Amino acid sequence: MIKKSVILILMLVLANAEDSxxxxxxxxxxxxxxxxxxxxxxxxxxxxxxxxxxxxxEKGTKTPLKTPDITGLRFKxxxxxxxxxxxxxxxxxxxxNEEIKILYYYVTSKK
Numbered sequence: 001m002i003k004k005s006v007i008l009i010l011m012l013v014l015a016n017a018e019d020s021x022x023x024x025x026x027x028x029x030x031x032x033x034x035x036x037x038x039x040x041x042x043x044x045x046x047x048x049x050x051x052x053x054x055x056x057x058e059k060g061t062k063t064p065l066k067t068p069d070i071t072g073l074r075f076k077x078x079x080x081x082x083x084x085x086x087x088x089x090x091x092x093x094x095x096x097n098e099e100i101k102i103l104y105y106y107v108t109s110k111k
Contacts, residue, residue: 024102024105025106025109027102028102028103028105028106029106031095031099031102031103031106032048032103032106032107038091040070040103040107043067043089043090044067044068044069044070044107045067047071047110048069048070048071048106048107048110049069049070049071049110050066050067050068050069050070051066051067052064052065052066053065053066053067070107071107071108071110071111072108072111073107073108075104078100078103078104078107079100079104082095082100082103
């Protein structure tokens with residue numbers, strides 16, 4: 001038979017177990033900044049609202065190459081952008097569905 005003190009210790013360990021794990025927000029931020037080597041923040045900015053990543057000259061005019069604000073995307077469009085080969089500049093990340101949901105949670109919380 002298990003002693004009461006052992007049960008009490010197990011209950012205390014289990015009660016404090018949540019404190020030792022990464023939070024949803026921390027995990028989401030980690031994925032955003034480094035999902036598979038190149039972070040989303042490098043192109044979309046820390047706030048996910050897009051930024052100018054380069055300039056090119058077109059017909060003698062210096063033109064910015066800007067990434068879109070992704071904070072207001074609907075989930076379907078966000079999901080498709082991460083899984084489509086249409087976006088030639090955006091790298092393919094091979095994220096799981098759960099990782100995509102966490103990333104979506106993160107970028108839409110930046111709105």
